Amino acid sequence: MLCTLARSFGTALARRSSWSTARRRRLLATSPPPLASQQMPRSYTLDNGPKVKSDHRSGTMVEVARVIREQSGVDVGYHTIPKPRDHLLQHEPKREELPPRTMLDSHTTAILPLSSSELIRESYVNHLGRVRLGRIMEELDMFAVWICHRHVKLPKLPKGVPLPYTFVTLLVDKVEFTNLERLQVNQDIEISGHISWAGRSSMEITIYVRQLAHGEYIDVTKAIFVMVARNATNTGPAPINPIEVGDETEKLIWEQAEKRQKVRKSSAMDSVFNSPPREHEQALMYEILKRTTPANSMDLNKRVLPPKCRWMEDSMQSTMIAPFPENRNAQNTIFGGYLMRQAVEISFIMASIYLGDRPTLRCISDISFMHPVHVDRFLQLTAHVVYAAQNYVQLMTVAQIWDAKSGKVQTTNVFYLTYRADKVLDEVLPRSYREMLWYVHGRRKLLGALHLQPEYPDPIEVAKESSNHIST
Template identity: 25%
Template sequence: MLSRRSAQVLASSLHSSVQKSFPAPSPSAPTTNILAEVRTRSAARSNLWVHRFNDKLSQLTAQSQPSVDQAPSPSISAASSRLRMSDSFVQVFLPFRSDPSVAEQYQNPYATGAIRMGKILEELDALAFYVSHTYASNLERPVTIATASVDRIDLISSIPIDQDISIFGYVTYTGNSSMEVTIQMETLLPDKVHPADMDSAKYIRSKLPDEALSGSHLLTAKFIMVTRDPTTGKAAPLKQLVLETEEERKIFEEGAANKARKQSEAQSGLTKRAPSHDEMTLVHNMYMEYRKYVEERDTRLKVGFSGIVGGATALPKPADIEWMRDTRIQNIMLTFPQDRNLHGKVFGGWLMRLAFELGFASAFMFSRAPVKFLALDDISFRRPVEIGAILDFEAQVVYTEPTGEIVVKVVAHVVEAEKGTRDMSNEFWFTFKSYDQEGVVRKRIMPRSYHDCMLYLEGKRRFERE
């Protein structure tokens, strides 16, 4: 996984590549509320947005045809089955400074100056869809696009609620029928971009000039999108990328490495292979510790249980230890047509927001102090969620660090009440960090079964990937 430093380096590399490759904005592009349409979850509105989006791209293409001096290289002209990274570029804005009403929608009441990350996740998922739609619109036949997974989201720096934000993304790696969409967030310098331009198509396909950006990279996200034939449901081939610069080649190679890493991790997970020797030693050490403590909810203590473990008197659980199973919280949600995406299924960004907010609540209740989001690790969308399904979300803290980091696992199950079935839809892993607060004891999580120990090891692995 990307380290915080690697994410910053990648952000700089992406910025450099985009700045060199992307066309200048069209001064006469028509105006519409771009971001508001990206946000919508209604199928009817989504269809409207896709058509208007394509119309807008066509207008921009016609207005910015390259001159003779700007003609594409022979390799690109000859490679009709290939596309450039810049061909999928899409940019939208969050005008927090320019429009206080937008900022109000994202304010987080649980920490001063903080932002609602759940809503940001919704925006990222929506933008990833439109980036992939832009890329796939060059195919000869229509395809269905879906989010297969979220490889990683890293918060490099806190997102300010009092500054205007640029969110842009484009395809950075392609397989046969899958594409990696990389999304970046940057802050704008005050008064360098007119508010009307943020609501227009002027910069929807064009990177902002350097003088408009603060140089502060806030976030890096990687989504894996897949294309399917709408009739057969089978994989639909994609056009491949043309790499025009050394920076783009490095970005593409990073995407290939991410794909190989995920395949390797899928084969070495704890459900397929036993823990390593070091991990088993850790499990045994935890067992030797937790067996010493009396669990307050153990009913045997109320019916004359001797309290003797291995010949020693059981000890009260220390105040800084929390049993893993006691951090578990649950939320049941109904799904409605307003929550559907373009294909009539439940919008993935909506699922991500609900999972994040439950995970946040779990971490907050565990730490008893405000927490901030650090990273989201590898969400897989195992099955689509139909409108009308009942969603059962369950969150629990599975790993902690002495420095305050908290790993939370959230699982979403689809419940079909009439059939009495309950199937997993998604699995989410969030990393938070608790703030130091006077008078609050920093807690650590403690497993109390083999299953809990495996969750602890999985949380530890995911934390160490950062």
């Protein structure tokens, strides 16, 4: 509960923050019935912010996948050695040859026809009769590739020659879900989006998902993908068309995207895996150690579990998958959307077991793709409960690839998923220092997902400001 969160900050926060005691107590100790009732505005809110709109339609997602395959020159049929694409390298353009494109040029809408096809519907329904969100994430990845195809325009590409590009998913920003209880499995789902930022070879893509049900549109999610253009053989970056800001709406979208670029760079360095926990987080770790160590005992290896708590090491589920060729691209590597679907579904299983009930997915945070998954490797997915507060639980799902011949194991993805429950949950506690770091990181992710992350002054920056003040 929030009182637990308040206690965990300890006196370290009081030393670091310039807030008044009354204000700090209001922020950390107020206990409304559910955390979800605390709404704070941010750039990902579905009903706020500028949007690009057009009448362009791309048909169904099945048709989108077919056109992508045709434009990429990918034949139907699996070959253990991928079909050579070296001949396409000669058609790779120079950046100065590429005409500017607006956001409107890439905007389009595609449909998941759940209302008209019982056969398609069966692939998107879970055992509870609800829409499989893992499938939705998989479709969003394919749609992001389609937006890349629509953005890239090569004036000198001969007719009939496949597009000399390979588009790969670099990362997915925070994906927030809303109105899931109103999402119908027998109504069409509409996916729309456009390029919202472009560099030399990387693109940010903004995607919206909504559903027309009972005469009104229901917003489901807004997702932001970062894609990278690679050459035809996926051996190096490839240039893309620059963005030409079209109107005031596109200008605002571009400015927001520029801010997100800066946040991504700073967030990567601020990870608890790259830098030590902050002072108040160290106080939190110490408090957990005190709570789980027997009083008046010098046995440092003995730990006790407080009431209504669970050990983190006991709150995990793992599965091993053979990613078959049906989920591959032209280089015989597995689609990022397939990995996202599998991660969402094992996370749902772990959250269900932890809750003892059906969880509701609230947010997916910061999916990064570190290494490709080849079709001849095995994929292991492990879902860990790393933080729980009141009626929310934070999962960290790690994807690793196994090479059976060499025995090498490599982490390829880390997913952070926030679920909501209809009851107060047991607290999850770490035993080892590594689990302590997971706990702190998971706590950051949950607070960020719920817009409860407070701002803390950096002690180094405060010291600098004090020194500057003295010197003047």
